[in-house]
Amino acid sequence: MIHLWTLLSGLLLVLSVAEPLSSPEDHENEVLKHTETEFNKNQNEVIENAISNVSEATSSYTPTTSAPLSTTAPPSSSAAPQCPGSQVMQESSAGCGCPSGLVKDGDNCSCPVGFTLEGAAECKDVDECEGREPCGLHASCSNTPGSYSCSCLRGYLMAAGGCQDIDECALAAVTGLQACHGDAKCENTPGSFTCSCPVGYVMALNGKSCVDVDECTFEEQCRRELGNVCVNTPGSFVCQCRLGFRAEAPACVGPVCPDYTVCQDVDECTDSPTVCDGRGVCENTLGSYKCVCRPGYRGNGTHCEDENECASGGHRCDGNARCGNVIGSYFCQCYQGFNGDGHSCFGG
Missing domain, CATH: 2.10.25.10 (Laminin)
Known part of the structure; x- marks a missing residue:
């Protein structure tokens, strides 16, 4: 800076000296003219040299302290506009916004519903099905990105209060479909149903229909060894009794009374007290009777005489x-x- 002011001072001094020499009163003196011409030439060289030195000095000057023109310098990162909340400056525009995957929540950025913030700006899906039962009983939970879905188990139907049991028996009655076949009785159970067979039937292998039991293959109440005949019927059987037997229903066991009949021996001695005339005495036998003589008599029972x-x-x-x-x-x-x-x- 001191060198620059020295050059400028010398330039002003030369100009002040040259001013009187160019006065018009001395133009007639040829010596002076020649001298003026030479002087002017030298003056021009001095001025040009001074200007050149000033230019060199100005272009080579580097300030050693902070310049007051810092406001014209390119803006630094510290001087970038501040975004509200947790928003950041977008690369594609000059505005503020949220990183990809995040959404605005007022002035801040947060993950969408069903996601949780992991790290600085990464959203991770929340597995709603893990560790709890958001779908309630009788339903299975399937996680989806940002949410979950519920599906009812077999035998249940989605309703306002969750999965409700389907009454397959009532549904079959309304729709005409057959939950159980034939004589099988339908009984609803939670999430399913069962089929049961009445007396005289057994469940078929398919678990839905009933098969008639042929009681005549194993029953003993018809007393077939005595000539009686067993006839199988749907769900039961009947006994065709020979002479000396009577088809009667067996005694009830508590409130349950059998719906079939068996062959009971007929007591002819009770039914017909006079079956043995004369001195004979009636003795009942299985399926028949006989007349015998009283003690002290002998004969065939029908005709007796004293012994x-x-x-x-x-x-x-x-x-x-x-x-x-x-x-x-x-x-x-x-x-x-x-x-x-x-x-x-x-x-x-």
Whole structure:
């Protein structure tokens, strides 16, 4: 800076000296003219040299302290406009905004619903199905980007309050579809249904229909060994009883009464008290009866006559007693000199 001012001062001094020499009053002096011409030439050289030195000095000057023109310098990063909240300056424009994947939440940037912030500006999907049951009971949860979906288990239907059980039995009755086939009874269960068979049937292999049981292959109540016949019917059987048996329903067990009949023996002696006429006595047998003579009589049961026990030896009199026959019986009497009831006699 000091060198620059020195050159400028010298230039002004030369100009002030040259001013009187160019006065018009001295133009007539040829010596002076020649001198003026030479001087002017030298003056021009001095001026040109001074200007050149000034230019060189100005272009080579480098300030050693901070210049006051810093406002014309390119803006630095520290002087960039400030974005509100957690927003950042967008590369494609001069405005502020949120990084890719984030959304504005007021002045700040946040992850969309269903995502959580991971790191500086990365959104990670939240697995809503992990560790909890957002779908409730009887449903399965499937995670999706930013959300989740619920699907009801088999046998349930989505409703306002969640997955509700489907009554397959009622649905079959309304739609005409058959949950259970044939004589099978439908019973609703949570998420499903079962089929049950009435008495006289068993469940088929498909689990939905019933098969009739042929009771005649194993039952013993018809007493077939006595000539009775078992006839199978749908869900039951009947006994065709021969003479001497009667088809009757067996006794009820509590509130349950069988819907089939069995062959019960007919007691002819009770049903027909006079079946054995004369002196015979009626004895019931399985499927029949017989007439026998009363004690003290003999015969085929239908025709009976008195039996002489004393003559046949069928009495039980003591050896020291006399046997006496009476109609239908006998008596015993001890001999004289013996005492007793005739069945047992001892000496007196």
